[in-house]
Amino acid sequence: MKIIGLTGGIGSGKSTFCALMAERGIETVDTDQIAREVVAPGTMGLQQVLAEFGQAMQNSDGSLNRAALREDIFTNPADEVPRKKLEGILHPLIQAETQRQIWAYQQDATYQAPYLLVAIPLLVEGILKTGQKPSYLDEIWVLDCDEATQIARARQRDGVTQQQIEAIIASQATRAQRRTWADWVIHNDADLTNLKQQINARLTNP
Ligand code: ATP
Numbered sequence: 001m002k003i004i005g006l007t008g009g010i011g012s013g014k015s016t017f018c019a020l021m022a023e024r025g026i027e028t029v030d031t032d033q034i035a036r037e038v039v040a041p042g043t044m045g046l047q048q049v050l051a052e053f054g055q056a057m058q059n060s061d062g063s064l065n066r067a068a069l070r071e072d073i074f075t076n077p078a079d080e081v082p083r084k085k086l087e088g089i090l091h092p093l094i095q096a097e098t099q100r101q102i103w104a105y106q107q108d109a110t111y112q113a114p115y116l117l118v119a120i121p122l123l124v125e126g127i128l129k130t131g132q133k134p135s136y137l138d139e140i141w142v143l144d145c146d147e148a149t150q151i152a153r154a155r156q157r158d159g160v161t162q163q164q165i166e167a168i169i170a171s172q173a174t175r176a177q178r179r180t181w182a183d184w185v186i187h188n189d190a191d192l193t194n195l196k197q198q199i200n201a202r203l204t205n206p
Contacts (some may be wrong), residue, residue, distance in 0.1 A: 002115050003059075003102060003136060007123035007178060008143030009060055009170050011154030011189040011194065014119055020118060020192075027102045028117040031094060038093040039064045048089045102136065114206040117141075118160055124173040124181055133181065142182035144175055145189045 001098065006028070008014050019029040041062035050058055053072060060066045062085040073082045098118065105116050110119055120126075123140065127133055145153075151165045184202070188195055 001106065001113065002109070002138040004115050004117050005123050005134065005137040005140045006119045006143070007121060007140065007174050008118045008186075009150055009175070009178070010121075010165060011150045011157065012143040012145055013153075013186075014143050016119065016192070016200070017186060017188070017195065017199075018117060020121060020196060021115075023114075024203055026113045026115050026117060026203075027105065027111070029098055029105075029121050031098055031118065031120050034094050034097045034101070035090065038090060038097060045089065045093045049086065052085055052089065083172075099136070102144075122172070124178045127181055128173060128177065132144065139183035140181050141184045141186060142178045143188050144179060144182075144185050147175075149189050 006014060006018065019028075022028065037043075039049055040046065046058075046064055048068070049064060052108060056064050057069050057072070069086070073086060102116065102118065105111050120136065123134075124142075147169060150169065151162060154160065154165050156161065186195070186198055
C-alpha cells in the first residue's frame with residue numbers, strides 16, 4: 001500500500017477527489033480534521049493552547065475560541081512568535097495522530113486498497129520551508145485547476161468574496177510550485193465525469 005500525500009489549493013477539489021476515491025475503497029487520513037480533533041474539549045492540546053494563550057481563548061461550551069486565537073496571532077503579523085508557539089503545540093500533536101492513523105490502516109488486514117490518501121492542504125508550503133518531502137509519503141498527488149475555476153468553485157461553496165479567495169490563493173504555494181513536487185497532477189478543470197475518468201485510469205494501472 002502506497003501512502004499518498006494529497007494536496008492542492010483552496011477549492012481545487014481535494015474533498016471531491018477523496019469522496020470519489022472512497023467510493024472505490026480508497027480511504028483518506030484527513031489532517032484538517034485531525035487539526036480540529038487535537039484541540040477538541042477535554043484534550044491535552046486544548047489545555048496546552050489555553051496555558052500558553054490564556055483562558056480567554058475558551059468558549060463557554062468548552063471549545064477553543066478560534067476567532068479570538070486568530071486575532072491574537074494576526075494582530076501584529078510581523079511578530080511571528082505567537083504563531084510559532086501555536087505551531088509548536090499543534091504540529092507535533094497533528095503529526096503523531098496522523099502517523100497513528102496511517103499505522104492503524106497498515107495493521108488492518110481488511111484494508112486491501114493499493115493506496116491510502118493523506119490529505120494535507122499545505123503540504124507543498126511545508127516542503128518549501130524544510131526543503132524536503134516528508135519521508136513517510138511514497139508519492140505526492142496534486143489537484144490542479146485554473147485559478148478562475150478555483151475562485152468560482154470556492155465562492156459558490158463558501159459564499160465568500162473574490163478578494164477573500166484571491167488573498168488566500170496569494171498566501172498559498174503557486175500552481176507551478178505544487179506541480180514541481182507532484183508524482184501525479186490531477187487536472188480538475190472539467191466536470192466530475194472527467195475527474196472519475198482520471199481516477200479509473202489510475203486505478204486500472206495502480
Ligand atoms: P478546500 O481546500 O477549500 O477545502 P477542496 O480542495 O477540498 O477545497 P472541494 O471542496 O472538493 O475542494 O471543491 C470545491 C467546490 O468545487 C465544491 O463545491 C465541489 O463540489 C466543486 N467541485 C470540485 N470538483 C468539481 C468538478 N470537477 N466539477 C464540478 N464541481 C466541482
